Amino acid sequence: MATLKINGVEKEFAGGIPATVAELLGHLGIEAATVVAEIDGEIIERARFSETQLRQGQAIELVRFVPGG
């Protein structure tokens, strides 16, 4: 089964995992402009979202700025 761990939660992708970070964000309906990504502990710059390929079972963190003091 095609899965990725996203923000700590295992997620199954019935149609196969998205090919790239950009596709993953599109699939989840998340605007890329406000997000920074980390795959298996490595930070992925926004400019590389379209070219960074995803692999089965990777742990992905999608992080954004939120209000804080």
Next chain:
Amino acid sequence: MADKLIISDREFGSRLLVGTGKFASCEIMAAALEASGTQIVTVALRRVDIENKNDDMLGAVDREKYLLLPNTSGARDAEEAVRLSKLARAATGINWVKLEVTPDPYYLLPDPVETLKAAEILVKDGFVVLPYINADPILSKKLEDAGTATVMPLASPIGSNQGLKTRASLEIIIEQSNVPVVVDAGLGLPSHAADAMEMGADAVLVNTAIATAAEPVEMAKAFKLAVQAGRKAWLCGPGAVGRRASASSPLTGFLRDE
């Protein structure tokens, strides 16, 4: 005459830094930031809520107008703080960070050992580090020696509104510091902020007192005025404090026979 706040290689006209947390709405937050006259606003970094994905309260914060200063809140140790800092830098391209390592959930007091450890790593990696610390003059010096851009000692616990509980230590830090001192956390009233500025602090950081006031926009204005008043008082050389009275009216010419 410009009395600018200089942090790293940037100059600021405002000495009031404001946090973006706890506002009831992004409209109120945006209006309060505007009213405060601030030029530096703090933000946090968290996982995108996949269920509520495009709830972006910070969309209202004009990044042309305000320098976004990400904090590393949530970090329990140096490693987590460094990770958050790098994520923040990747998000904006800006290498400024408010270093905050607060593992204790009850008082949110910053861990001095992990903070110093993280600061050393981050400074070496080219970050402009603004470390949040307890009012510890020795730690403050160590951070300055490590190359942080400021020190940010707390007045009292985050969000407590208790005011300048660490006054005596803050005075020592202000006296001894060669980097700007930003009093951060626990300032609950404009008078607290004015007091900090009158002590010689270079700036203050306020969040809860503005965001949770009944009228945040008006409170933001009050803090703006207080910081300006306190700074002016510091610059104008206040008079000495005496134990006894020192008459304000003449001691001669009384309407009586001596």
